[in-house]
Amino acid sequence: MNFIDYLPTLKNENITKNFKYKFTVFTPVYNRESTIHRVFNSLNKQTFKDFELILINDGSTDSSHEVILELLKTASFKVNYINNSENQHKMACYFQAIDLAQGKFLIILDSDDECVENALNIFNETYNSIPKNKREIISGITSLCMDVSGQLIGEKFPEHHYYSNTFRKNIYFPNSGERWGFTKTEILKRIKINPNMFSRGLIPEGLIWEFISSQGYETLYINEILRIYHTDTSNRLSNINHKKNSFGVAVYSISVINWFSGDYIFKKPKYFLKRTYTLLRAANYLNYKKQDYLRAIPNKGLKKIFEIGWHFKHLF
Template identity: 40%
Template sequence: MEYKYTFTVFTPTYNRAHLIHRVFESLKSQTLMDFEWLIVDDGSKDNTKEVVEEFKKSNFPIRYIYQENGGKHRAFNKGVKEAKGKFFLTADSDDRFLPDALEKLKYYWDLIPDNEKENFSAVTGLCIDKNGNIIGDKYPKDIFDSNSFETTFIFKIKGKKWGFQRTDVLKRFPFKEFEGENFIPKSSVWFEVSKFYITRYINEPLRIYEINEDSLSSNAIQLMINNPNGTIYNYYKEFNLPIPLKYKIKFMINCLRFSFYNKELFFGCIKIQNKLLLPFIFPVAFLMYIKDNLKK
């Protein structure tokens, strides 16, 4: 398939009219301008549309799509379907990134030999804070070819990272959409892609991470409680990854933990549990479920 642009810079947004200018200013400053900016508005009630209309007076293509509120994963799926860029780069509505971010991403992709490119799906780099300090861990080498589950579970690399995926690959791995739910963990797609493709990781700062951004850790538990189908689906997929046993046990526990919120899911989750480990896993999962409810 022929793509019109090198990059689709995709921004999912919901009531972020006061922050989305960060992405706009970052894009205006890019040293590589071969991109489109695709905004999928997930049901905003503020003046996001009017703000974007003002942005359209700039010298790069901007497309705005409005949809009823359905969650970031649905906005992502819509963005991938609509993308006209070869590479799909998500820039959240409060993101800022360095002026040469797109140029660096393309540079490191181009370094991959042509006969090996089909094996790669992505290039991912580092994030820095507003003072220029690297957030989290660097990769073992300045150019490090691996995948999501190896970097997470084997090399245990932590911290914010940022990069693109090939659009054609993402079209093959959409986020699963459960009726009545508006959240599913991102890893349900990233780990699935990692079964088939390599990522080129680079020790280059690309994104400026705002420390005061919404933290998923405090919000995530409630999101997972409110969306048990997507949560359990994700943990089940993670359990089947080629990862150390201790992580598999952790995912089994969490699968049970969130199944307590839905009787049908609970019995389904019990069936897939390791029968030898179940007597040990069950009480731990139940105690975590009780603890979750005490925090409400």
């Protein structure tokens, strides 16, 4: 087993496609018959109309398909609806949507959440306000979220317009809370990911955001509350099942260690110790040899810690 084969890479070719819309909104659906209406309600109310919705029903076993067919009749915007016969998990659907996307910016709106009516307008105006000489290195914009009672989730960013990236934000603001934003579609279309990973449980979305960070792109973080985050569903896509999703967690941990430990191991050693711990915990549920993991860890210190921890991983 070579874990390095599962790390994303960036295709050399540039994407020069003339996009048809400013935004592509992507919504994956799995057993959301009672909540998918929130997405349609939110998008119908948008003050900015230059967008499409790519809606992928990922093998739902409830009445999501029938509900969606009725909601399509109410849509005041373009919808590209795909009804997958089998469940592929969110990451596979995301790359399915990336291939189909005709918007310059791609944004995920989960099937049990909402956004405020001027969300896309604020994203568009904020991007246009970025100095032209800086736009090339900006991968996207990320905003704040609130719960259904209107309370901010997490903390505000240090500045109203705060330039950073996913990795630096995670290590310097680890308790920042739920966030929401868009990514340039041209960057996403260049990402190459091993499709064999899609059948191995849930893959953390952070794998993509961390990879984009590793390629030198920045994100603009803004203190605008644009998404309404619901917590009333028990089987949210963001829920963690350590056994079921252990492969994705292992690849994520190995990726972060490979991409960032060289520059940050002495600045933030606790962060990489945590990632090593997470990797050991995931290894409990995976049938791979110790050497498979050691080959994928570039840092000698973390490699040694993992080797010692291997004998105690059943306790994690």
